[in-house]
Amino acid sequence: MKETIESLLDHALDQLIADGMIETKPGLQVTRTKDAAHGDFTCNTAMMLAKQAGRAPREIAQSIIDALPDDASVEKVEIAGPGFINFFITQENTLSIINDIISGGERFGKSNAAEGEKVQIEFVSANPTGPLHVGHGRGAAYGATLATLMRAVGFDVDCEYYVNDAGRQMNILAASVWLRYLEVNEVTLTFPVNGYKGEYIYDIANSIKAQHGDAFVFPADEVFKDIHADETDGGGSNGGDKEKHIDDLITRAKHLLGTKNYQQVFKAGLDSILDDIRQDLEEFGVPYDNWYSEQTLADRGLIDKAVEQLQMAGHIEERNGALWFISTKFGDEKDRVVIRDNGQATYFASDIAYHMDKFARGYQRVINIWGADHHGYVARVKAAIGALGEKEDKLDILLVQFANLYRGGERVQMSTRSGSFVTLRELREEVGTDAARFFYVMRKCEQHMDFDLDLAKSQSNDNPVYYIQYAHARICSVIGQLSEKQLKHDIENGSQNLNLLTERHETDIISKLDAYADIVHKSAFNAEPHLLVHYLRELATLLHSYYNAHQFINDDSNLHDARFNLIIATRQILHNGLTLLGVSAPEKM
């Protein structure tokens, strides 16, 4: 309908140009009105033209209206306020949305607006050093919802998890597992400050013991001989360096265990945690198309290749024995090391290789969803993309702000290493997947979010997701009443009598239903799932209000059938919308 009005206006403006009244057309802004007294759609073009035409806005508005072609769906057009042109749509045309929704079913609201553009969304990608915590949950929910929304408007979306299975953190994990394994085998030791301390490390250690017995056991004095002191050693401020301490332990582990056995421990840790993460995400309704291993980048020589490619393009310089990418040429604030003086590639180098490979795989658009703490990383990655000859705007980096957790009014501190955190799994088990998914996407992603655990965990009606689900269940219940009371609903007769839906509650719902497809489109293209959340909340409010004000089951069979058509359409939209959010639409509550 909006398109129709835009095209009518476009014709009218062409006419005004032909008449010499104006010279250029401004961008058309046709919007849905907030107030029914202003009609169904409004346009501010006359006011925007006032200056160039040198005439009063209302006068221009009249000229535009005079030039508008006739259209059967437009009931009347009015000038209002300072010069708004308000369009009133015929009732027949407005009501057709109900039939459209019923016949469209689950497909209603979907489109092919994006024409199958190939997109990759990479999200979560947490280091596999421990279970996902509630902070990761936001990225997971947001990424999965965005993927679903984008698919709904015709993008060809792949979801990817980048597995950081190489590097120092993973070695720290391996060392942590090994040390816990020693403890499990009755070796007494002081666990390093910098090690991973979560309970799950013991689980992994125990499974290694079950499989390999004491094959990897060494006495404590052999393990800790000549190792740098840990931070807490020596007491007080005379402690050692916790970084050197853990690095020494890693070296010692590799030495004592030998490459093969060390790899076994390493792999046991990685596999166990990665399996856990996979399962966790799957249960959260967050499916991935691809799990991309960082290690394979090095194995396939892609890191060297990326550095080489930058070198050939003249973007690499050697300084103090290290290789630097001159990222300042591409808008970064300082240059970045890609190969350290010890010959090791930096994490950034593998990131460059990774992004190079993303484009090599044919994605027309790449979306990275990162935690806000990676903000400083955006400029350098974009610089690398530019240096490799790709268009920087093909890469969108969306920063998801942290969710601050509150429990009993107190801010909860999270740390993977100290082991004191709330896992995503715990959250899911306590509040349910529906509430968790919904909560996470309620706010736009760049907004800080206060996640009140007590509130989310409470099964009370404070949880907004129930409100929307309840609207859906209520409609289902009413429909269930039909068979219980031996009543019928004739859809065909209902659609003949939609003009009986004249109550304010009814017209409000109808115009809200009419806005659904727009909301889906906007949510997807702007990457703002919260728009859909708010929409569904508003629709549910209208439904509940309608329910309290009017009886759907009615003695007047024409009105009865028409009302059932309306609530069936409403149920369909609630169902479709909740599904896009990854939230269930229960028939009973």
Added chain:
RNA sequence: GUCUCGAUAGCUCAGCUGGAUAGAGCGGCCCCCUCCUAAGGGGCAGGUCGGGGGUUCGACUCCCUCUCGGGACACCA
């Protein structure tokens, strides 16, 4: 210090590329189940949209500036 996100009702937040009297939820107060699920509905109270400039017919929205918060600024991963 630089970059970045934010500041809207007591609290948590919407406000669509500037548009007509700024909206929800929670909390507070008052009403509504002999009636399709009260996990609901109706009403009242509550706002200098952080401060100050500017652009515009018109600013919560755009620009500048200041104040106050979150976060980021490694040859770490």
